[in-house]
Amino acid sequence: MDIEVVKKYYSELSDNEIKRIAKSDAKGMVPEAIEILKNEIIRRKINPLLIEEIIEQNISYPLQPTDKAEVKYSEKELNEYVAILRTLPCPLCNSSEKKLNAIYLYAVKSPIIYIKCSVELLIACADCMNKKNIKSILLTIGLGFLGVPFNLIFIYRNIMERKQIKLEKPNKLMIEFTQKNMYEIQKNKSESKSLKKIIARTFPFKHTWLYGGLGIGEQYIGKTRTSSIRSPFSKARL
Numbered sequence: 001m002d003i004e005v006v007k008k009y010y011s012e013l014s015d016n017e018i019k020r021i022a023k024s025d026a027k028g029m030v031p032e033a034i035e036i037l038k039n040e041i042i043r044r045k046i047n048p049l050l051i052e053e054i055i056e057q058n059i060s061y062p063l064q065p066t067d068k069a070e071v072k073y074s075e076k077e078l079n080e081y082v083a084i085l086r087t088l089p090c091p092l093c094n095s096s097e098k099k100l101n102a103i104y105l106y107a108v109k110s111p112i113i114y115i116k117c118s119v120e121l122l123i124a125c126a127d128c129m130n131k132k133n134i135k136s137i138l139l140t141i142g143l144g145f146l147g148v149p150f151n152l153i154f155i156y157r158n159i160m161e162r163k164q165i166k167l168e169k170p171n172k173l174m175i176e177f178t179q180k181n182m183y184e185i186q187k188n189k190s191e192s193k194s195l196k197k198i199i200a201r202t203f204p205f206k207h208t209w210l211y212g213g214l215g216i217g218e219q220y221i222g223k224t225r226t227s228s229i230r231s232p233f234s235k236a237r238l
């Protein structure tokens, strides 16, 4: 791909064209083109939340696995399985007092040389979700202050996730997670030990991506995009 050609192409589009692409046409773009588009948004001082929309379209959230998703189930069954998963003990504090739900944790760390953004799926009780959510916000404030605008976007997203924590009923993410893992859940429905493992297994999938460059405002130059898999909750009691 000729980067100069792409740069020229975007620089000649109208603001409205740029907005339209960022909003609904950025899925599957190569990282170099994403960076050029993002820089164009920053250069023109168009709504920076558009950058979030681009990220959103290009994040593959850690809702694994889907390979064996061709399982037939009724809505009633789905609700039953959601209810079963929600009554498991919390993977973090082991308490069965509160029903489990799911949220995403968003974090940005930006040492001088790169910006590291991560999205993590957490299934836990409301207390643990609350603690982890606050921790992600503080971490992004403390370690992500050079990661403009991602730090602001991610802090905002964490604050939005707080609504999900307070819900008594199963939230959308919890239902989606159950759907995606239906094959395994059906197979292990009467084995709470195995079900606990299914919840636990979601934890190691953490989507991380890095932006190289100086990591300051307009100067980040995206080059590296990596997905790293590690286990942030390896010490959790399961």
Ligand SMILES: [Zn+2]
Pocket (backbone or CB within 6 Å): 090, 091, 092, 093, 094, 095, 124, 125, 126, 127, 128, 129
């Ligand atoms: Zn807990």
